[in-house]
Amino acid sequence: MSIVETKDLTKKYGKITAVDGLNLRIEEGDIFGFLGPNGAGKTTTILMLLGLTEPTSGIALVAGYNTTREPLKVKRITGYVPENVGFYEDLTAAQNLIYTGRLNGLSDRLADKRALEALEIVGLPRAAERNVSEFSRGMKQRLAIADILVKQPKIAIMDEPTSGIDPEGIVQVLDLIARIAKETRMTIVMSSHQLYQVQRICNRVGILMEGHLVAEGLLEELSREAMGGIQFRIEVKLTEVTQTIVEAIKQIKGVLGVEPLAGGLIINCSEDLRPQIAKKIVDTGGLMVEMKIQSYALEDIYLKYFREG
Amino acid sequence: MRGLVAIFDKELADYLISWRGIILFAVALLVTVVAIYGPAGALVNIREQLGEPTQFGQTQFVFLTLFTTSGAGSYAFLFFITMFIVPIVGIVLGFDAINREKNSGTLSRLLSQPIYRDTVFNAKFLAGTVTMAIMLTSVVLLVSGLGMRAIGVPPSSEEALRLFLFLVLTTLYGSFWLGLSMLFSVFFERVATSAMASIAIWIFFLLYTLTGFIPTAVANMRVPLSDTSTTQEVIRYYSIQVAAERVSPIYLFQEAMYVLLSPGTRTATEYLQIYASGAEWQPGSLPLSQTMITIWPHLVTFVAIAAVFFGVSYYKFTREEIRST
Numbered sequence: 001m002s003i004v005e006t007k008d009l010t011k012k013y014g015k016i017t018a019v020d021g022l023n024l025r026i027e028e029g030d031i032f033g034f035l036g037p038n039g040a041g042k043t044t045t046i047l048m049l050l051g052l053t054e055p056t057s058g059i060a061l062v063a064g065y066n067t068t069r070e071p072l073k074v075k076r077i078t079g080y081v082p083e084n085v086g087f088y089e090d091l092t093a094a095q096n097l098i099y100t101g102r103l104n105g106l107s108d109r110l111a112d113k114r115a116l117e118a119l120e121i122v123g124l125p126r127a128a129e130r131n132v133s134e135f136s137r138g139m140k141q142r143l144a145i146a147d148i149l150v151k152q153p154k155i156a157i158m159d160e161p162t163s164g165i166d167p168e169g170i171v172q173v174l175d176l177i178a179r180i181a182k183e184t185r186m187t188i189v190m191s192s193h194q195l196y197q198v199q200r201i202c203n204r205v206g207i208l209m210e211g212h213l214v215a216e217g218l219l220e221e222l223s224r225e226a227m228g229g230i231q232f233r234i235e236v237k238l239t240e241v242t243q244t245i246v247e248a249i250k251q252i253k254g255v256l257g258v259e260p261l262a263g264g265l266i267i268n269c270s271e272d273l274r275p276q277i278a279k280k281i282v283d284t285g286g287l288m289v290e291m292k293i294q295s296y297a298l299e300d301i302y303l304k305y306f307r308e309g
Numbered sequence: 310m311r312g313l314v315a316i317f318d319k320e321l322a323d324y325l326i327s328w329r330g331i332i333l334f335a336v337a338l339l340v341t342v343v344a345i346y347g348p349a350g351a352l353v354n355i356r357e358q359l360g361e362p363t364q365f366g367q368t369q370f371v372f373l374t375l376f377t378t379s380g381a382g383s384y385a386f387l388f389f390i391t392m393f394i395v396p397i398v399g400i401v402l403g404f405d406a407i408n409r410e411k412n413s414g415t416l417s418r419l420l421s422q423p424i425y426r427d428t429v430f431n432a433k434f435l436a437g438t439v440t441m442a443i444m445l446t447s448v449v450l451l452v453s454g455l456g457m458r459a460i461g462v463p464p465s466s467e468e469a470l471r472l473f474l475f476l477v478l479t480t481l482y483g484s485f486w487l488g489l490s491m492l493f494s495v496f497f498e499r500v501a502t503s504a505m506a507s508i509a510i511w512i513f514f515l516l517y518t519l520t521g522f523i524p525t526a527v528a529n530m531r532v533p534l535s536d537t538s539t540t541q542e543v544i545r546y547y548s549i550q551v552a553a554e555r556v557s558p559i560y561l562f563q564e565a566m567y568v569l570l571s572p573g574t575r576t577a578t579e580y581l582q583i584y585a586s587g588a589e590w591q592p593g594s595l596p597l598s599q600t601m602i603t604i605w606p607h608l609v610t611f612v613a614i615a616a617v618f619f620g621v622s623y624y625k626f627t628r629e630e631i632r633s634t
Contacts, residue, residue, distance in 0.1 A: 043632065047630065047632065050421055052417065052421065053631075053632075072423050072425065073423075075421055075422060075423040076423040078421070079421075080417070080418065082414060082417035084414050085414055085417075086410075086413040086414025086415040086416075086417075086418065089413070090323075090327075099315065099319055102311070102315035102318075103315050103316070103419070103423070103424055104422060104423060105311045105312070105423070144418075147418065
């Protein structure tokens with residue numbers, strides 16, 4: 001059973017449709033990257049998954065619970081890091097976490113224990129007794145992750161967890177999320193409009209454009225699908241381009257096309273065929289000067305959808 | 310239930326330990342003590358009153374006069390409490406209850422925990438009410454303690470009971486203002502707006518009650534009095550005026566508490582007392598049960614209005630989309 005499932009999930013604000021007939025499935029243990037430009041409906045979808053706003057039509061199920069009808073059951077097993085997460089500034093980091101623990105029905109002792117453990121995991125053990133008002137943006141983001149750890153949910157939903165922090169902080173937060181996912185086997189749904197971040201830690205991706213899910217799947221699948229199977233582009237420079245060489249290369253399994261280039265060739269292929277190509281060139285008597293490989297990043301895929309959407 | 314307790318604990322601590330709570334308490338205490346014991350306070354008048362018999366023969370309730378007697382150029386404790394202290398405390402405790410959490414981004418986090426939304430509202434309301442109960446009780450106890458030294462008379466058991474009821478009902482009155490300001494904190498996004506809205510309503514009713522222009526104008530319009538007016542007309546005039554006065558929650562509550570704290574008062578309706586000030590009424594005072602019957606309609610009105618505030622706040626708050634922006 002999928003841990004998150006939506007069926008024709010739709011949300012309208014007046015005449016504007018923020019989310020339009022979304023059908024989404026997220027499996028247990030996934031690190032799911034929810035990708036899309038600003039205003040694509042990512043946050044609205046997340047709010048509906050948490051029962052923080054009601055869908056206009058359609059349903060959202062989290063672990064089999066309908067988020068509109070049984071929001072409490074959903075919230076018991078879901079951790080949420082909102083965009084621009086806030087804490088009680090006049091309380092210390094530990095107090096904030098203990099409060100979350102108590103709201104989840106933990107005893108004072110257990111809440112206390114989990115709060116300190118969580119701060120340890122996110123690397124803020126020494127900030128436990130400091131007021132949150134002294135925290136930097138990056139520290140708050142890590143505190144928000146600690147907040148989820150106190151709750152120990154089955155699934156964590158993070159809305160733009162890296163927005164507004166510096167590059168080093170982003171790497172720290174992303175690695176932290178990846179580590180937690182690995183250690184606790186928690187399902188993670190993370191929204192972002194920054195591609196490389198999603199690429200760094202997510203195994204599955206959904207691309208949302210203007211309320212529609214335009215693509216969804218494993219990263220490799222997605223790139224194959226989007227670029228018509230072309231994943232790599234190999235540039236070869238030769239002393240002399242002959243028809244024999246071109247024909248020979250075309251014979252290699254996995255080569256999708258060969259185009260001439262000034263003093264060389266461009267070879268599109270579905271996998272990394274550099275050794276095979278080099279061998280063929282040598283076998284047919286060609287002399288290779290240079291060979292470069294370029295893999296299509298998710299960026300190209302994303303931009304392709306972006307233009308089409 | 311656990312969620313309610315957790316939020317209640319946190320909010321109560323916030324109210325009591327914060328500067329906001331300390332300042333409110335200090336102001337309440339200072340104003341009331343000065344009103345009674347200050348240089349122009351009520352104490353002088355109380356001493357005078359004790360010497361002379363009054364129209365309804367109130368002598369057996371000496372201690373309560375401490376709370377209902379006004380000083381030279383200042384209001385009685387009762388009026389300070391009902392007009393200023395309690396509304397201000399109620400408003401200050403509630404005006405940012407919901408929207409501050411919304412603005413600081415803590416509300417999304419709070420509502421993603423396994424608690425119902427109305428639990429958040431209820432717990433905050435309850436914490437505010439308990440804060441007010443603690444504040445009012447300590448103020449009344451301190452004033453009473455000073456009073457015992459000053460006039461040398463301890464309260465009788467009935468007086469103590471009436472004071473206790475006064476505390477309970479004043480807390481209820483405070484929660485009426487708290488409910489109002491929390492209602493605005495649900496409706497307005499900005500903290501300043503909700504504060505201004507609550508304060509505007511309070512000042513409107515305060516002036517309405519203090520000046521009495523509008524009730525008098527209404528009565529004059531409906532029943533223009535002249536030298537030749539009959540007794541019926543005069544009574545109608547006053548009943549219209551009082552009805553108009555009672556539109557103000559401040560007046561309504563004041564009236565009820567005056568009846569409670571001065572047992573010599575036989576009816577909540579002032580114009581009847583004016584008429585009875587002749588020889589028709591025997592001196593004496595009402596037993597507590599009769600006092601309660603007299604002010605029952607007032608109390609029911611308050612509970613009803615508070616219920617409406619709650620209903621509207623619930624309706625808005627539980628349906629709202631919580632976005633952290």
